[in-house]
Amino acid sequence: MHLRRLLPLAAMLLLAGCGSGRIAATAEQTTEPTASQTAQPTVQPTIQSTTQSTTQSTTQSTTESTTQSTTQPTTQPTMGSTTKPTAAVTVTENWMLRLANRTHPIGEYAPPELTTLKNGVQVDSRMYPALQKMFDDMRAQGLKPFVREGYRTYAQQVDIMETRIRSYRSQGYSEQKATALAKDYVAEPGTSEHQLGLAVDI
Numbered sequence: 001m002h003l004r005r006l007l008p009l010a011a012m013l014l015l016a017g018c019g020s021g022r023i024a025a026t027a028e029q030t031t032e033p034t035a036s037q038t039a040q041p042t043v044q045p046t047i048q049s050t051t052q053s054t055t056q057s058t059t060q061s062t063t064e065s066t067t068q069s070t071t072q073p074t075t076q077p078t079m080g081s082t083t084k085p086t087a088a089v090t091v092t093e094n095w096m097l098r099l100a101n102r103t104h105p106i107g108e109y110a111p112p113e114l115t116t117l118k119n120g121v122q123v124d125s126r127m128y129p130a131l132q133k134m135f136d137d138m139r140a141q142g143l144k145p146f147v148r149e150g151y152r153t154y155a156q157q158v159d160i161m162e163t164r165i166r167s168y169r170s171q172g173y174s175e176q177k178a179t180a181l182a183k184d185y186v187a188e189p190g191t192s193e194h195q196l197g198l199a200v201d202i
Contacts, residue, residue: 095126098196105190108154111197121150124197131200149201152194161186 100106113125123131131147138145152160164186168178193199 095124096198098198100191100193100196102188102191106195107190109190109195110153111151114151114197117147117150119146121147121200122197123147123150123200127198145202147200147202149194150199151197152192154189154195157187157189157192157195161189 098106100109111124111126114122115125115128116122135145161182164182165175165178168181169175173181187194
């Protein structure tokens, strides 16, 4: 009698134990994965990616740009510009020592200022006081000098050369021979001291 009563009770206990094991197993499967899957992937990657990328990029870009832009451009060019001269030094030529001849042509040079004498001849104004003193000394000794030729322009020298060439051509010389003879007698344009305004024919 007692065994018949205990067998159904044992069977019920076994069934109850198996059911509770399934519930525990399902509970473990549902609780553990959700905790590990939801907590780790959503928190860690977001914090690392946002903080590291933003801090590194912002700090590097701001520090590098500010240090490069503020220190380099303001110091180096300023020092270089103050120590090295920007323009070449020009040497002023002494007008009294200037040469004009075939080896020292002067092009179409003209004196900066001219003085006109009583007979209309012009000379460089810078040499007129010395010319006047020389003439005064000559007159004091009984001489009567006068200036026949003074300053001539480049164009006037060209005209004198061409006139001399035509004169030789009219005598039967070829163009080449007439030019060579004219150069022996007349200074080529740009090589005459009369163009300086410092030479005079007295």
